Each structure stands twice: as structure tokens, then as C-alpha cells.
Amino acid sequence: MMGGNRETMFWRRMSKAAKDPDHSDWLDKQQKKQRRQRLILLTIGLILVAIIVGAIGYYYTHRTPPKYPNVNNAPTGNAAVNTTAPGDTKIIPDSRYSRSFYGIGYTPLNTQFPWCGASLANITEDIKILSQLTPRIRLYGQDCRQAEMVLQAIKLLNVKMSVILTVWVDANETTFQRQYSSMLDTLKTYGSDGNIEAVAIGNEVLFRKEIEPQVLFQRMMDFRATLQTMNLSKIKVITSDLGSNISPAMIKATDVVFANVHPFFAGVVVEKGADWTFTYFNETDVKPALPKPAVISEVGWPTKNGTNRGAVASEQNLQIFVDNFVCEANRRQVPYYFFEAFDEPWKIITGSDMETHWGIMTVDRELKIKIPNCVVPPVRY
Numbered sequence: 001m002m003g004g005n006r007e008t009m010f011w012r013r014m015s016k017a018a019k020d021p022d023h024s025d026w027l028d029k030q031q032k033k034q035r036r037q038r039l040i041l042l043t044i045g046l047i048l049v050a051i052i053v054g055a056i057g058y059y060y061t062h063r064t065p066p067k068y069p070n071v072n073n074a075p076t077g078n079a080a081v082n083t084t085a086p087g088d089t090k091i092i093p094d095s096r097y098s099r100s101f102y103g104i105g106y107t108p109l110n111t112q113f114p115w116c117g118a119s120l121a122n123i124t125e126d127i128k129i130l131s132q133l134t135p136r137i138r139l140y141g142q143d144c145r146q147a148e149m150v151l152q153a154i155k156l157l158n159v160k161m162s163v164i165l166t167v168w169v170d171a172n173e174t175t176f177q178r179q180y181s182s183m184l185d186t187l188k189t190y191g192s193d194g195n196i197e198a199v200a201i202g203n204e205v206l207f208r209k210e211i212e213p214q215v216l217f218q219r220m221m222d223f224r225a226t227l228q229t230m231n232l233s234k235i236k237v238i239t240s241d242l243g244s245n246i247s248p249a250m251i252k253a254t255d256v257v258f259a260n261v262h263p264f265f266a267g268v269v270v271e272k273g274a275d276w277t278f279t280y281f282n283e284t285d286v287k288p289a290l291p292k293p294a295v296i297s298e299v300g301w302p303t304k305n306g307t308n309r310g311a312v313a314s315e316q317n318l319q320i321f322v323d324n325f326v327c328e329a330n331r332r333q334v335p336y337y338f339f340e341a342f343d344e345p346w347k348i349i350t351g352s353d354m355e356t357h358w359g360i361m362t363v364d365r366e367l368k369i370k371i372p373n374c375v376v377p378p379v380r381y
Contacts (some may be wrong), residue, residue, distance in 0.1 A: 086121035089156050091128045098373040100326055103136035103164075103337035105298060108146045109363065112346050113178075116144035124153040129365060130341060131159040135376060138297070138337045140203060141168040142182035151190040162197040164238075164337075169202030169219070171210035176219075184226070191232045197379075198236035199223065203297075204260065206245045217253035236381070240297040243284045256381050257289040258297035262339075263321075267309030270301065270317040274324035278334065293335075293381035299325070300339035303368055306354030313354055319369045322360070327374035335380055 108126060110117030127150065130137055139147055147165050154161050165186065167179045183199065190196065201220045206213055216239060224237045240258035241250065251257055261281050263273035277299055286294045301321040306313035322338075329336055343359035361367055 086119070086124050086156075089124065091131065091157060091159070094129075094132060096367060096371060097129065097132035098371045099131075099133060099135065099376060100330070100372050100374045101134040101338050102330065102335050102376050103138060104130060104134045104360075105140070105300075105337050105340040106130060106137045106150075106342070107140050107340070107344055108144075108150065109342070111141065111144040111146040113143035118144050118146055118149060120149045120152060123149045124156060125365075126341070127153040127157055127159065127161070129361075131157065131161055133341075133371065134338075135160060136162050136164070136197065136337070137341070138164040138166070138200075140166050142166070142179040142186065143168070145182070147183070147186045148189065151186070151193065151195055154195055155190075155193065162195055164198045164200060165196060166200040166203060167223075169205045169211065169216065170208070180223075187227075187230060187232060187235075191230060191235070196232075196235050198238050198256065199227075200238050200240055200258065203240050204242060204245075205239065206241045206247075206250070213247075213249060217249060220253050243280060246285050246288060246294075248288075251289055251292060255292075257285060257292055257294040259285040259294060260298035260339075261285070261296050262299065264301055264306075264308060264311040264313070267311050269310040270312070270320045271324070273301065273311075273321050274328060277325065278329075278332065281334070295381070296329075296334065296336035298339040299336050300358050302354050302358050304354065304357035306357075313357065315368045318360070322369055323372060326372050330374050330377055333377040333380060335377070 106126070108118045108123050110122075123146070131154075137150070139150060142165070147163070150163060154163070165183065167176070167183050169176055169179075187196070201223055202216060205211060205216050220237050220239060224233075227233050227235055227237065236255040238254045238256050238258050239250065240260060243259035243261045246257055246259055259281065261277050263270075263276045263280075266276065266280070268276045277296070281294070281296055301318045302313035303315045303318050304313055326338070338360070340358050340360075342361050342365065343357050343363045345356050345363055347355040360369055360371075
């Protein structure tokens with residue numbers, strides 16, 4: 001059998017040589033060797049790329065900024081929140097801060113499920129700063145016990161702040177049930193404290209078209225009924241979406257109309273951004289919502305790696321927009337939540353780099369801008 005195989009291979013080589021007199025067995029072997037080497041190098045390269053990408057993802061979802069204090073007994077995942085004061089709860093006034101923002105959007109670091117790494121200590125440090133910038137904050141989800149830690153930090157620091165909580169809604173029913181269950185736990189513990197202004201069922205759900213509008217609105221109705229059974233009917237039930245998606249059905253379903261209005265995505269030059277925002281919001285959202293009140297649930301300007309026609313992302317342009325918008329919105333008594341408190345480096349995994357740079361502060365809590373000084377109007381709804 002072995003001899004027969006060798007004989008067959010001999011005649012195949014002879015036949016190939018007869019067809020190609022210039023053929024070289026040595027050259028053929030060298031070419032095969034080179035192909036194997038290239039394949040090996042390519043495989044090694046792909047493995048290295050995978051390792052690097054994985055390392056970057058791990059870094060951005062697990063790292064803690066260097067200025068954050070060491071954490072003892074930090075709650076992670078869905079573990080119960082440690083209500084003990086995490087060290088120093090004294091707020092040291094900073095002359096760079098002014099409570100000039102009507103509201104600010106805030107996502108605590110390391111609250112992306114399942115890579116939960118947020119802690120009460122870190123969030124307390126955030127609230128020490130945010131309480132000097134605004135009387136209101138807006139959260140975007142329930143994962144990693146972020147809502148409970150934020151409310152506990154407000155309680156420990158004894159600051160006057162209200163919070164809009166959010167049940168994140170996407171096409172995944174499991175995600176919704178997990179977030180909904182967590183929301184009920186939060187309300188059982190903190191619902192009667194008076195710090196929860198509203199609960200949003202989703203953000204930009206209509207824009208993403210991940211579930212049917214009627215499903216979203218039914219969930220809002222069901223949650224409103226749940227609040228009534230918990231004697232928490234004073235808490236508003238809302239959803240937020242692009243200003244252009246505010247429909248009669250959404251207006252009917254929500255207690256207050258929350259519209260995300262971004263002049264950057266409209267391609268407006270920054271010098272005209274504030275005026276454009278006021279005009280667009282009034283015509284597209286305020287008037288159709290009447291007699292219900294309307295709120296700008298997101299407005300801001302990115303600081304890096306992005307252009308959209310006349311709109312350019314930069315810290316200088318963020319400063320221009322803040323100077324033109326914040327105090328003028330307060331003067332006009334236009335309620336808004338500025339987007340956002342801190343940069344979110346984790347977003348580079350799922351989006352463009354520009355999406356990570358919308359904070360008025362870096363992930364390390366360093367201010368990018370000079371904060372204006374003006375009076376915040378009272379709640380209008």
C-alpha cells in the first residue's frame with residue numbers, strides 16, 4: 001500500500017514535469033513554505049488584534065479614574081447597596097462651580113451590564129460635584145444598581161436634588177424585565193423620599209424602532225398603574241425621544257413631553273446653536289404638546305472627533321454653546337437637561353469616538369469649560 005502510493009506520486013510528478021518542463025519541485029516546495037508562513041503570520045496577527053481589542057474593551061468597562069477613592073465593600077451587579085457612608089461626606093465648595101444648569105444628564109461610571117463596577121463611593125464623589133452645578137439629574141438606566149446608589153448618595157450628602165430615573169427599553173424583553181424589576185426595588189426603598197421627579201420608560205425608543213409605539217405606550221400605562229398601587233402617583237411617567245418624533249400618541253401617553261434637541265446633529269454652526277434650539281423646540285415640541293408642558297431632555301455639544309456640516313466638535317465650541325444657551329434658557333424659563341456630566345469612554349465600543357466626548361467634564365472629573373453663573377428657574381411641571 002505504501003509502495004503503491006509512492007509510485008502514484010512519482011508518476012504524477014513526472015506527468016506534471018512533462019506538461020511544464022520549467023517546473024521545479026524545489027520552487028514548488030518553497031512557495032508552499034512561504035504560503036504556510038504567511039498564513040501563520042496572518043493568524044498570529046488576528047490573534048494579537050483580538051487581544052488588543054479585548055484589552056481596550058476591558059479597560060474602558062472596568063477601569064476606575066485615578067482620582068476616585070479606593071472602594072471597600074463596593075456593590076456590584078445586582079447586589080444590595082451598602083447604605084453606609086463611604087468615607088468623607090463633606091462637600092467642599094469649589095469656586096469654579098455654579099448651580100446654573102437646570103438639569104444635567106448623568107451616567108455613573110461602570111454601569112454597563114454585565115460589567116458592573118460602580119460603587120457608592122465613586123457615585124458619592126460625582127454627586128458632590130453635580131450638586132454644585134444643578135438641582136436635577138437624569139439617569140439612563142437601572143443596571144448595576146446605579147439608581148439606588150445615586151439616591152443613597154443624595155441622602156448621605158443631604159443635598160437638595162431631584163432625579164429622573166429610567167427603565168431602559170430596547171428589543172430585548174429580558175433587558176426590560178431586568179430593568180423593570182430593579183426599578184420596583186428602587187421605588188420600594190427610595191420612592192417616598194421625595195427625590196424621584198419622574199420615571200422614564202425608555203429613551204429614543206421611537207427613533208430606534210426596536211419596539212412598536214403602542215407597546216411602549218402600554219408599558220407606560222402599566223407602570224403608571226403600578227405607581228398608584230404603591231401610593232407613588234406623584235411621580236411622573238414619561239418617555240423621551242427626538243424632538244421630531246413627538247407625536248400625538250406620545251403626547252397622550254406621557255405626563256410631560258421630553259424631547260431631545262441637538263443643534264449639532266442639525267448641522268448648525270455653534271454660534272447659532274442656542275437660537276436654533278429655542279426656535280426648534282418651541283415650534284416642534286412646545287406648541288404641539290399644549291396644554292401639557294415640554295422639557296428639552298437632552299441638549300449639548302461634543303468636544304472631539306466629529307463634524308456635521310457647519311457643526312464642529314471642540315471644547316471651544318462647547319464653551320460657546322454653554323455661554324449662549326444656559327443662562328438664556330434660564331432667563332426664558334425653558335427647562336432642559338444638559339447632555340452630559342462626564343465623558344463616557346465605554347461608548348467607543350459600540351459607536352464612534354465622538355459619542356464618548358459629550359461631557360462638560362472628562363471621565364476624571366476635570367472641567368472642560370468655565371461654568372456660567374446665573375439663576376435656575378423653578379420647576380414648571
